[in-house]
Amino acid sequence: MSKKFTVINSPLYYDEDITNYATVNATDIDLSETQYLEITTRHGEFKFEAVTDIGVPSNTIGLNSRQRTRDRLKLYHTYYVKPSVKQSSLHSIVDLFDQKYNFRAKVGGSDTVFEKIFGEALLARFYPKNFVQRTNMKHAKGILLYGVSGTGKTLIARTVSEILGVLPKVINGPEILSKMLGDSEAKIRQLFDEAKSDPNGDLHLLIFDEIDAVCKRRSVDEANVRDSVENSITSQLLCEMDGLHQLNNLLIIATTNRPSAIDPALLRPGRLEIHVKIELPNDEARLNIFDIYAKPLLQNNLLHHDVNFDRIIQETQGWTEAHIERLVRTANVCAMKRDLVARGTLKIDESAADALMVSDVDFIAAINVIRSISLSL
Numbered sequence: 126m127s128k129k130f131t132v133i134n135s136p137l138y139y140d141e142d143i144t145n146y147a148t149v150n151a152t153d154i155d156l157s158e159t160q161y162l163e164i165t166t167r168h169g170e171f172k173f174e175a176v177t178d179i180g181v182p183s184n185t186i187g188l189n190s191r192q193r194t195r196d197r198l199k200l201y202h203t204y205y206v207k208p209s210v211k212q213s214s215l216h217s218i219v220d221l222f223d224q225k226y227n228f229r230a231k232v233g234g235s236d237t238v239f240e241k242i243f244g245e246a247l248l249a250r251f252y253p254k255n256f257v258q259r260t261n262m263k264h265a266k267g268i269l270l271y272g273v274s275g276t277g278k279t280l281i282a283r284t285v286s287e288i289l290g291v292l293p294k295v296i297n298g299p300e301i302l303s304k305m306l307g308d309s310e311a312k313i314r315q316l317f318d319e320a321k322s323d324p325n326g327d328l329h330l331l332i333f334d335e336i337d338a339v340c341k342r343r344s345v346d347e348a349n350v351r352d353s354v355e356n357s358i359t360s361q362l363l364c365e366m367d368g369l370h371q372l373n374n375l376l377i378i379a380t381t382n383r384p385s386a387i388d389p390a391l392l393r394p395g396r397l398e399i400h401v402k403i404e405l406p407n408d409e410a411r412l413n414i415f416d417i418y419a420k421p422l423l424q425n426n427l428l429h430h431d432v433n434f435d436r437i438i439q440e441t442q443g444w445t446e447a448h449i450e451r452l453v454r455t456a457n458v459c460a461m462k463r464d465l466v467a468r469g470t471l472k473i474d475e476s477a478a479d480a481l482m483v484s485d486v487d488f489i490a491a492i493n494v495i496r497s498i499s500l501s502l
């Protein structure tokens with residue numbers, strides 16, 4: 126959780142190697158748990174070692190920064206920090222992937238989802254091909270991401286494709302249905318042709334967005350044209366996926382808001398076999414996502430120190446990831462509105478704009494705006 130603190134003594138030259146210490150009040154921070162504080166300053170995000178022993182007054186925390194003077198924290202200035210425990214030498218799979226691909230900077234609060242995706246579906250794809258062949262292992266063929274709208278299913282699917290280094294073919298369920306009227310089986314076949322023609326080649330990735338639009342439970346009422354097209358798309362897809370048995374170079378990621386509408390045959394092992402639910406974000410996840418979108422404001426000194434993170438997190442319970450992203454955008458707009466009205470003019474020059482900070486009142490206003498325009502809240 127992000128916390129606020131105010132620097133009360135800085136710098137404090139501590140020992141001979143002239144490490145740079147600042148002392149900060151730390152009533153909100155569990156000192157026994159905290160070994161590092163990640164602090165966002167104008168110059169970027171820095172990790173400070175937290176020191177609570179000799180020379181540091183009680184109820185305060187010393188921040189050891191071996192960085193240069195520019196990272197020195199200003200006296201009486203309030204900063205936002207994320208306390209973290211010392212990293213052990215053992216990393217989780219998600220930590221290892223994040224170290225290399227830095228996806229947490231873009232997708233917040235999704236560690237458990239990525240744990241399942243990397244741990245259960247993709248890990249073997251990071252081992253050398255020859256090794257995998259010797260184990261006779263077959264890679265997972267398909268992943269279904271399901272959860273309510275706006276929880277980041279598409280974002281996660283695209284992030285996985287970036288991590289795999291593959292340019293995916295993205296198929297939008299509702300769009301493809303209309304394009305496929307009359308020609309559905311051939312169109313589905315085409316999607317798989319490239320991978321089939323290059324069985325020992327690079328990985329191919331198909332992302333099926335809103336797959337429930339085309340692969341509904343098959344209907345017995347073939348008299349209805351739409352039902353009959355959907356039935357034939359589903360059957361063709363099943364057929365192609367069974368053909369993948371021998372192929373190790375194709376992965377399908379499908380997304381849906383309505384998993385129960387999908388034909389169960391598609392969800393069997395060997396097909397879309399790994400099912401990952403994307404939940405609404407909990408408190409910590411909402412804060413992570415908030416941090417991602419508020420970071421440019423923090424870095425450019427545009428976020429007022431009166432912003433009450435704890436209240437924002439409380440008031441946004443039940444919101445989706447997309448709502449949190451919207452909240453930061455809307456707070457920006459509310460700040461501009463407030464500023465324009467106070468100035469009584471639409472003429473805003475650079476220096477006037479630079480003085481504008483997004484403040485707590487703007488987040489309060491933004492929360493109300495979003496509640497008033499979202500049916501689901």
Ligand SMILES: Nc1ncnc2c1ncn2[C@@H]1O[C@H](COP(=O)(O)OP(=O)(O)OP(=O)(O)O)[C@@H](O)[C@H]1O
Pocket residue numbers: 231232233234235272273274275276277278279280281380381382414417446447448450
């Ligand atoms: N975990 C996340 N971290 C940061 N931003 C997120 C996250 N999840 C969603 N978002 C934001 O919400 C937007 C909408 O997400 P996305 O389209 O991936 O949701 P979805 O679950 O696929 O929705 P739908 O079911 O309606 O297609 C994203 O573009 C992104 O801005």
